[in-house]
Amino acid sequence: MAAVRERNESAWLLPNDGSRTNHRLREDMRRFADSDLVDLVVVGCGAGGSTLLQRLARRGWQVVGLDAGPFWDPDADWVSDEAGSHHLYWTEPRVISGTDPVPMGSNNSGRGVGGSMVHYAGYTPRFHPSDFATWTNDGVGADWPISYRDLRPYYEDIEQELPVAGEDWPWGDPHSYPQRPHPVGGNGEIFLRGAYASGITAKVGPVAISNGRFGNRPHCIYRGFCLQGCKVNAKASPLITHIPDALAHGAEIRANSMVTGIGFDERTGRATGVHYIRGGVPRFQRAAVVAVAGYSIETPRLLLNSASRRFPDGMCNDFDQVGRYLMVQGAPQTAGRFAAEVRMYKSPPPEVSSEQFYETDPGKPYQRGFSIQTVSPLPITWAEHMAAQGHWGADLRRYMSDYVHWSCLGALCEFLAQPGNRVTLAEEKDRYGLPVANFSYSQCDNDKQLVRAAQDVMEQILHAAGADEVITIDRYAHLVGGARMASDERHGVVDGNCRSFAVPNLYITDGSVLPTQGAANPALTIMAVAARGAAHLTAGGR
Amino acid sequence: MSGPAEPGTAPRISDATGDRFPGFNVLDQVSHWDPVTAGLVLSRVGRPPDIRFFSPAEEAAATALCDRLLGQGGEPKVAVVPHIDARLTEQETDGWRYADMPEDRQAWRESLRFLDEDSRAACSREFARASAEDQRAVIQAVQDLGAKDWHGLCAAHVWSLWTRYACTAFYAHPSAWNEIGFPGPAYPRGYKNPGVDAREPYEVADARPSADPLDGKGR
Ligand SMILES: Cc1cc2nc3c(=O)[nH]c(=O)nc-3n(C[C@H](O)[C@H](O)[C@H](O)COP(=O)(O)OP(=O)(O)OC[C@H]3O[C@@H](n4cnc5c(N)ncnc54)[C@H](O)[C@@H]3O)c2cc1C
Numbered sequence: 001m002a003a004v005r006e007r008n009e010s011a012w013l014l015p016n017d018g019s020r021t022n023h024r025l026r027e028d029m030r031r032f033a034d035s036d037l038v039d040l041v042v043v044g045c046g047a048g049g050s051t052l053l054q055r056l057a058r059r060g061w062q063v064v065g066l067d068a069g070p071f072w073d074p075d076a077d078w079v080s081d082e083a084g085s086h087h088l089y090w091t092e093p094r095v096i097s098g099t100d101p102v103p104m105g106s107n108n109s110g111r112g113v114g115g116s117m118v119h120y121a122g123y124t125p126r127f128h129p130s131d132f133a134t135w136t137n138d139g140v141g142a143d144w145p146i147s148y149r150d151l152r153p154y155y156e157d158i159e160q161e162l163p164v165a166g167e168d169w170p171w172g173d174p175h176s177y178p179q180r181p182h183p184v185g186g187n188g189e190i191f192l193r194g195a196y197a198s199g200i201t202a203k204v205g206p207v208a209i210s211n212g213r214f215g216n217r218p219h220c221i222y223r224g225f226c227l228q229g230c231k232v233n234a235k236a237s238p239l240i241t242h243i244p245d246a247l248a249h250g251a252e253i254r255a256n257s258m259v260t261g262i263g264f265d266e267r268t269g270r271a272t273g274v275h276y277i278r279g280g281v282p283r284f285q286r287a288a289v290v291a292v293a294g295y296s297i298e299t300p301r302l303l304l305n306s307a308s309r310r311f312p313d314g315m316c317n318d319f320d321q322v323g324r325y326l327m328v329q330g331a332p333q334t335a336g337r338f339a340a341e342v343r344m345y346k347s348p349p350p351e352v353s354s355e356q357f358y359e360t361d362p363g364k365p366y367q368r369g370f371s372i373q374t375v376s377p378l379p380i381t382w383a384e385h386m387a388a389q390g391h392w393g394a395d396l397r398r399y400m401s402d403y404v405h406w407s408c409l410g411a412l413c414e415f416l417a418q419p420g421n422r423v424t425l426a427e428e429k430d431r432y433g434l435p436v437a438n439f440s441y442s443q444c445d446n447d448k449q450l451v452r453a454a455q456d457v458m459e460q461i462l463h464a465a466g467a468d469e470v471i472t473i474d475r476y477a478h479l480v481g482g483a484r485m486a487s488d489e490r491h492g493v494v495d496g497n498c499r500s501f502a503v504p505n506l507y508i509t510d511g512s513v514l515p516t517q518g519a520a521n522p523a524l525t526i527m528a529v530a531a532r533g534a535a536h537l538t539a540g541g542r
Numbered sequence: 543m544s545g546p547a548e549p550g551t552a553p554r555i556s557d558a559t560g561d562r563f564p565g566f567n568v569l570d571q572v573s574h575w576d577p578v579t580a581g582l583v584l585s586r587v588g589r590p591p592d593i594r595f596f597s598p599a600e601e602a603a604a605t606a607l608c609d610r611l612l613g614q615g616g617e618p619k620v621a622v623v624p625h626i627d628a629r630l631t632e633q634e635t636d637g638w639r640y641a642d643m644p645e646d647r648q649a650w651r652e653s654l655r656f657l658d659e660d661s662r663a664a665c666s667r668e669f670a671r672a673s674a675e676d677q678r679a680v681i682q683a684v685q686d687l688g689a690k691d692w693h694g695l696c697a698a699h700v701w702s703l704w705t706r707y708a709c710t711a712f713y714a715h716p717s718a719w720n721e722i723g724f725p726g727p728a729y730p731r732g733y734k735n736p737g738v739d740a741r742e743p744y745e746v747a748d749a750r751p752s753a754d755p756l757d758g759k760g761r
Pocket residue numbers: 043044045046047048049066067068069106107108109110111112113114115116117119120121122123124125227257258259260293294295296298299302350478479509510511512521522523524526
């Protein structure tokens with residue numbers, strides 16, 4: 001732990017008096033002028049952007065992070081309530097289309113410093129080594145320009161910084177975690193019981209929720225509102241795991257600043273900084289290096305909205321790669337009804353997972369696989385599930401009154417990257433006058449087979465645990481891709497170090513660079529990829 | 543009722559479920575909540591916001607629609623339409639819309655008008671003035687269309703719009719939490735007794751644990 005503190009002091013920079021924000025650190029923050037030529041400006045202070053900021057600030061770079069949303073204070077801004085957490089999500093307008101359109105909002109992306117990890121569940125599994133070569137091994141998806149080995153040291157670093165709690169992990173590249181597994185609540189208990197009875201291996205973790213005190217971050221209080229932002233500071237998000245250390249090393253975080261375009265010099269072919277709007281005023285921050293980290297919808301949208309003479313179809317879009325190969329995971333949720341009370345709202349929704357079905361099974365007609373995890377919807381989300389099942393009226397109320405008896409598992413199915421699943425610009429404009437994103441999604445046959453297979457396994461587990469009835473609803477989870485890394489510019493937007501092929505001082509360091517998604521939640525991998533990109537930059541990649 | 547704030551009460555909603563958690567009242571715990579959350583939740587049991595977005599005719603249709611969707615008959619009931627109206631006024635959408643749907647405000651206005659049209663065709667009355675039974679039949683017909691066309695809109699996408707807004711407003715209310723045994727906010731106290739069939743001292747056991755809605759015993 002001492003070693004972590006030497007690399008990243010964030011947890012020790014938070015207050016230890018029961019309040020959650022170090023206001024002093026924010027007030028004393030260094031502030032740059034728009035006219036200063038800073039070393040790096042980062043668009044988006046989420047998983048990828050914050051990691052990059054912290055790494056480079058530590059190395060003495062002058063860095064500014066802009067975020068469209070607020071600089072959150074968990075005490076004042078967040079509530080222990082579902083409906084009251086609406087402001088955590090990116091709810092600027094977006095259009096969804098395709099044969100299987102993917103609803104956005106609360107289910108996909110966040111805004112404000114900390115990004116989507118403010119309201120992510122908190123699962124932090126690694127990808128498997130096989131994820132980096134699915135094209136070679138399985139004939140689907142894509143090969144990454146880097147391998148698991150390249151990322152492994154960064155996985156280990158980030159797991160210590162969050163920190164991650166869980167049992168020894170037997171899947172993928174077997175590894176252990178810095179913290180012991182948490183005790184489980186009703187939903188985790190049901191999963192473990194059902195998995196055991198049906199001969200499936202399930203493990204507690206891996207979650208980025210501190211088990212015990214970590215620096216000045218307290219222990220989890222098992223209150224179940226992880227998806228509404230952790231008011232306790234127990235669940236990791238960059239707001240508390242990377243931003244404090246970045247501030248202490250001279251970074252500026254400029255919140256409420258919506259970036260509307262990337263500046264470009266036609267003569268040198270280099271990025272010059274970013275156009276942004278703050279308090280209604282259009283401004284321009286000069287920078288020697290620009291990194292975009294707005295996540296899989298906003299990053300491609302920003303590139304497409306940054307057209308110039310050199311890039312008539314959007315920056316870095318010479319080969320029509322921007323916005324393509326966007327992925328979501330198929331995330332069916334299967335719930336089981338028990339005579340006993342499960343009360344799944346008590347404990348963090350992320351508790352127990354199984355990656356036994358993650359890899360391609362040669363005996364199955366489909367490629368790649370899925371993982372299974374506890375998910376524990378709160379009442380509003382649960383009601384929307386029930387309504388989606390077709391229940392309404394008195395019937396809906398009866399179902400809802402049965403809430404304490406239900407246990408709910410979710411699968412993450414590795415949907416395959418397809419060129420037609422992409423972001424384009426819609427006719428509709430946002431309040432800044434910028435075209436909004438149109439996100440089109442259609443499933444392929446392999447995707448559909450995975451969802452059915454995952455549903456079968458979840459039903460089997462819940463029945464084995466003693467459920468008398470099970471129901472399933474189809475959902476999606478997570479986004480990655482949209483500006484993927486590749487070995488050359490005809491197949492992607494950035495190289496293995498996150499540097500764009502077309503503009504030498506433009507980087508993308510967020511979930512949009514992932515070429516495949518595995519059956520793992522993506523945040524840890526996004527942070528590891530950004531940390532690796534940072535190492536490349538500090539090694540002289542500017 | 544305990545706690546310094548002298549909170550309002552969260553009345554038992556007129557019955558659809560039988561009182562499964564007798565005596566359970568989430569607002570009894572308000573003194574254990576952080577003030578920011580407590581303020582928000584208590585605002586929901588106070589006076590609902592004034593209607594600003596819906597016209598009177600739309601308000602009437604929306605109220606009838608939400609009453610039927612949420613199985614609310616007589617008083618007392620949870621006022622959901624003022625909260626939907628507030629969200630539409632403030633354009634607090636879910637952050638996306640289906641490409642084949644107009645934006646939410648227009649979609650609400652149009653779909654309420656179509657309910658009136660359907661209702662007039664079925665029973666010669668505006669939707670709000672039709673009997674509960676006729677209202678249910680009109681709603682059921684929309685649901686039965688699935689992904690098919692309803693007045694030029696995809697019926698399933700209209701269904702999603704209605705139920706998302708209605709469920710969010712209803713299940714944000716402490717009276718609805720009382721009905722389902724959910725204690726609501728849990729900060730800063732948290733939970734000390736997670737686990738199957740484990741309860742906090744202030745949680746109330748389900749009085750009718752075999753009322754499984756799936757096999758009809760709960761009806
Ligand atoms: C409900 C939910 C549960 C999840 N659960 C998990 C989980 O358990 N485990 C997991 O690994 N992942 C989970 N995720 C996904 C995870 O949170 C994201 O994959 C991850 O945070 C993405 O990182 P990112 O850096 O790409 O973008 P983000 O973290 O989303 O950061 C992007 C930031 O950029 C800002 N931004 C965007 N555009 C602009 C602009 N033009 N100008 C200025 N700022 C801009 C946004 O405000 C945002 O703060 C979950 C997500 C959701 C929604």
